Amino acid sequence: MDTYRQENMSKNVDQETRTPNWSAGAGYIDGKFMPIAEAKIPVTDWAYRRSDVVYDVVSVWDGVFFRLDDHIARFRRSMNRYKFNIKETDEEIRTILHKLMALSGLRNAYVAMDCLRGQAAPGVRSPVKARNYLSCHAVPFSTLVPxxxxxxxxxxxxxxxxxxxxxxxxxxxxxxxxxxxxxxxxxxxxxxxxxxxxxxxxxxxxxxxxxxxxxxxxxxxxxxxxxxxxxxxxxxxxxxxxxxxxxxxxxxxxxxxxxxxxxxxxxxxxxxxxxxxxxxxxxxxxxxxxxxxxxxxxxxxxxxxxxxxxxxxxxxxx
The missing domain is CATH 3.20.10.10 (D-amino Acid Aminotransferase, subunit A, domain 2)
Structure with a gap:
């Protein structure tokens, strides 16, 4: 077996067997949970190329969400205003945010929910035809100023x-x-x-x-x-x-x-x-x-x- 194949097989084994590190935060993208370091979006998505995203952020302090209902309701209004449609219901979004906190174990956190415009078929320029999806993450809380x-x-x-x-x-x-x-x-x-x-x-x-x-x-x-x-x-x-x-x-x-x-x-x-x-x-x-x-x-x-x-x-x- 050549050296190139051995090195890549070794990398694959390491990736499959290592214990996920959630200490820096947790992410959820399009139906999947992952450590925050692995949370990525494609550079060809219109969310990135056109800043075509709506979002909201809720804080957690000492293990307690603050006004979570209000943040989820505003997030839904923002999605409706900019014509986004995702499969997750408001209650499913709530559960996702709780699970991100459980996976990370954070007590004080900044918890974001984003709705992103993906891509349409090749050659299609209209956002009407683009797929939409949900991305959320929880990271340690940080203030506006120290x-x-x-x-x-x-x-x-x-x-x-x-x-x-x-x-x-x-x-x-x-x-x-x-x-x-x-x-x-x-x-x-x-x-x-x-x-x-x-x-x-x-x-x-x-x-x-x-x-x-x-x-x-x-x-x-x-x-x-x-x-x-x-x-x-x-x-x-x-x-x-x-x-x-x-x-x-x-x-x-x-x-x-x-x-x-x-x-x-x-x-x-x-x-x-x-x-x-x-x-x-x-x-x-x-x-x-x-x-x-x-x-x-x-x-x-x-x-x-x-x-x-x-x-x-x-x-x-x-």
């Missing part, structure tokens, strides 16, 4: 890159059209800020890369009502404001209002509620998150740790 920046507050800047207009791309359906968001993050890095916030073409605040934006002026919290993702964490912040009797408004927020606000905070699955301490170099609240922002943040985590909107992971799934 803990030290959470404590001192995010340094934010207003980007010169406008948000893609709603008439072109519906941001309420969570999607992979991140060209504007990515360019704005390069700009923020060049200007020494942690994150940018993007405006619409009329100069009103929309959102940042992966988070919703809130202002606090004279004790009143406000957040934009258009051309941004209607975040699940955003809804949580609104619920907390109602519980704490903090006045709250959902409406247009101008860039002038943002820059002149008493406080600013953001909300994201990747960290919950996080305060802002600078906007375009202007220092807020002695260079720390403001008191209302911190109260909302503290309440968010107190409620989560007490089981608010929680669904314990079924680690017994095999």
């Amino acid at each position: 803990q030290d920046k959470i404590e001192r507050g995010i340094h934010m800047m207003v980007s010169s890159i406008p948000r893609i207009p709603h008439a072109c791309v519906d941001a309420t359906a969570k999607n992979f059209h991140w060209g504007d968001l990515n360019l704005s993050m390069f700009e923020a890095d060049e200007k020494g800020a942690d994150y940018p916030v993007l405006l619409d073409l009329e100069g009103n605040v929309t959102e940042g890369p992966g988070f919703n934006v809130f202002t606090v002026t004279n004790g009143v919290v406000a957040t934009p009502d258009y051309n941004m993702l209607e975040g699940v964490s955003r809804a949580s912040a609104m619920d907390i404001c109602a519980e704490l009797n903090i006045p709250f408004e959902v409406r247009k927020v101008s860039v002038a209002e943002l820059r002149d606000a008493d406080e600013i905070f953001v909300s994201s699955t990747a960290g919950g509620v996080i305060g802002v301490s600078r906007i375009d170099g202007r220092i807020l609240n002695n260079d720390r998150p403001g008191p209302i922002s911190e109260k909302i943040r503290e309440t968010y985590w107190q409620k989560r740790l007490a089981g608010w909107h929680g669904e314990p992971v079924n680690y017994e799934l095999e």
Whole structure:
């Protein structure tokens, strides 16, 4: 037997007999589970070539999903908006996410569900004819910014890159059209800020890369009502404001209002509620998150740790 065949047979035996390593996370692609390192999609799929994907992300903390029903419902709305159709039902998606957590054994995790456009027959260009499929994965939880920046507050800047207009791309359906968001993050890095916030073409605040934006002026919290993702964490912040009797408004927020606000905070699955301490170099609240922002943040985590909107992971799934 030649050396080439021996080496390849040895590789095949190793691949068949080795114990899967789930410690870095777990993946599910088109009906199959696998360690996250083995989760891959074809480079010829339109999901990759055209950014033709909708997705959602739910967090797990201390073995408990947060608002899983809301995330799955939004994921289904996003699929419907962009005309995706997959075989898995919502309950089957729920079971898949639980099994990913069981396989990985993670206690704190970032759990994504993606619907991808595959390929159509050779020579066919229409997405109507392309196959759709589900990809999900669970990896260790990571926050929008590290803990030290959470404590001192995010340094934010207003980007010169406008948000893609709603008439072109519906941001309420969570999607992979991140060209504007990515360019704005390069700009923020060049200007020494942690994150940018993007405006619409009329100069009103929309959102940042992966988070919703809130202002606090004279004790009143406000957040934009258009051309941004209607975040699940955003809804949580609104619920907390109602519980704490903090006045709250959902409406247009101008860039002038943002820059002149008493406080600013953001909300994201990747960290919950996080305060802002600078906007375009202007220092807020002695260079720390403001008191209302911190109260909302503290309440968010107190409620989560007490089981608010929680669904314990079924680690017994095999």
